[in-house]
Amino acid sequence: MKKIRTRFAPSPTGYLHVGSLRTALYCYLFAKHNEGDFVLRIEDTDRARYVEGSIENLVKILDFMGLEYNEGVSADNDGKIVQKGNFGPYMQSERLEIYKKYVDELIENGFAYYCFCSKGRLDEMRKNQQLQKQAPMYDGKCQNLSKEEIQKLLDKKTPYVVRLKVPKEGFVEFKDLVYGKIRIENKTIDDQVIMKSDGFPTYHLANVVDDHLMEISHVIRGEEWLPSTPKHILLYKAFGWEAPEFAHLPLLLNSDKSKLSKRQGDVAVEDFLKLGYLPEALLNFVLLLGWNPKTEEEIFSLDEMIKRFDLSGVNKAGSIFNTEKLDWINGMYIRKMDLDELTKLCVPFLIEAKLIEQIDEKYKIKNSGEIIDFEYIKKVIALERERMKKISEIGESVKFIFSDELDYEKELLIWKKMTVEDVKNNLQLVFEELKNLDENNFQSDKLLEILNNLVEKNELKRGEVFWPLRVALTGLKGSPGPFEIAEVLGKAKVLKRIEFAIEKL
C-alpha cells in the first residue's frame, strides 16, 4: 500500500489562523494515525501578500503547538529558513523553474495556452457578462492565436499569462472523503490562469505539481477549495498523473455564520496564546470543531488524538467558533497540569502585571521589595489553579498576595447579619490566637484545626470567624480559603492584615 503523506501548505501572509491550525492538526493526525509523513510547504507564490518574518513565525508556532512535521521547511536558531527532513526547503518561490517546465509541457501538449489579453479587456468582458447575467468567464479569445501570432507577441515581449484549456463538454467527478461524490460540468469551469505574467505559478498549478512531486497521498484542506478541485483534477489528467485523495474540511465561522475573519475577533493562534490559553487546550478545542470521536469523550492528549482520529468522523457543516467551551477545556487542562509547568507559564504574566520582577534566579515582589524564589511562586499558583480559566487571569487573581495594602470596603468584612462589634471581636480573637503561634505551625491544616477549636470554644459559627478572616487577608468577595492563604502569606503578614482590618472597622 502507498505511503500516507499529507501536507500543510500555508501562505506566509502574517499569522497562523485558528482555522489553519485545525487544518494542520487534521493533516498531522491523519498522517500520524496512518504512520505516514506530515510535510510543511510554504505557498508563497503571491509576492504582493508576502509578509516578512511570517514563515519563521509559522514554524515557531507549529513547533510550540507540538505539531511536528518531518519534512519541508524549518528555521534554525537564528531564525534562518532551512530544510527539514530529507527534502526541502519546500518554498514555492524557489521552485519557479520546476513549474515553468511543467507549464511548457502543458502548452506543448495542448492542455494550456498563452493569453495576451490586457486587464482592461478582461474587466470589460466580465462586466458585459455580468450585465447579461452570465457567469464571468474567460471567452477563450487567445485560444485561437496561431503559432506565428504567438511567436510575434512573445518576441515583442508582450506580457502574457498561461491558461488551462478546459474542455467544453463533459464533466469532472470525484469522491471527496468528507463530502462524498462531487460532479461539476466542464462548461462551468473557467480557463484558469495557471501562470502569472510575473512568471510565478498560481495556486492551482503549483499545488498540483508539488502535491504530485512530493507524493502527497491525501490533500486535506478547507472547504473553500471544493469548487476549484475539478480544475486540479483536470490538471492531474493533463499531466497523466494519478490524483491524490481529497478531503475538504467544513469552514470555521463567525457568530454570524460568515467565514471566520479577523474583523470579528481574535483569529490568530498567537492571540489565543497571549490570552493565556494552553496549546494542548487550543488543539483539543479545534479538534472538536468539526470532528467527533463517536464516543462521549472530550478531552484528548495529542497521542490519544492520533490514536482516535479518522476522516469519517469529520462532519460537513461549518461550525461557529465560540470560545465558551475553550475556556472550559482550558480550565480542565490547567487543573490537570504539572504545577511546575503551570508556574513557569504564569511567571511571565505576573511580571507583565508588574507584581514581581525577575532578578537572576530569584524574583522580587515589586510592592515590598522582598525576594522570593520559584518555590514560593508555585505555592501562590497552587492557591489559584482551581479557579483559573486562562493563564492571563493570574495577575489579577493573585494581586492580593503581593500587595501590602488592600483596598476594600469595611462592610465586606461583615458576614451575614453580624454586628461590627462581633466581627471586630472575632478578628481580635483570631489575632490573639495566631500571635502566639510558632511560625512553623503556620500551615493550612494546623491553622484550620486551631481556628476550628477557637470557634467551638467560643460557641461561634464557622462563618463568623472564617469569613472576616478571609476578607482581612484578601480584601476580596471571592478567593481561596483563608488557611491556605495564611500559610502562603506567613505569620507577619497575616497578623498585619488582621490588625489593619480591625482598625478599619
Next chain:
RNA sequence: GGCCUCAUCGUCUAAUGGUUAGGACACCAGGUUUUCAUCCUGGCAAUAGGGGUUCGAUUCCCCUUGAGGCUACCA
C-alpha cells in the same frame, strides 16, 4: 447572476429507518464549602418548512426556504 456545499438544543455535536432525539459547554436551581471556584445532583432547551417512499422517518428522494463558499495574473 452562475456553480458548489450545508441545515439536530443558544453553541459544539451523537443518533446513518424503530431512542422518552443522547452528551458536552453556557444558563438556571439544589447540595458540599466561611466566600468564589472546583466537585456532585437536577432542570431548561433542537430535528427549518412542505411533499413523497415506508408499517414506521432526524435518517432516503424531491421542492421551498435559509445560510455559507467559490466565481482574480489571492491563496
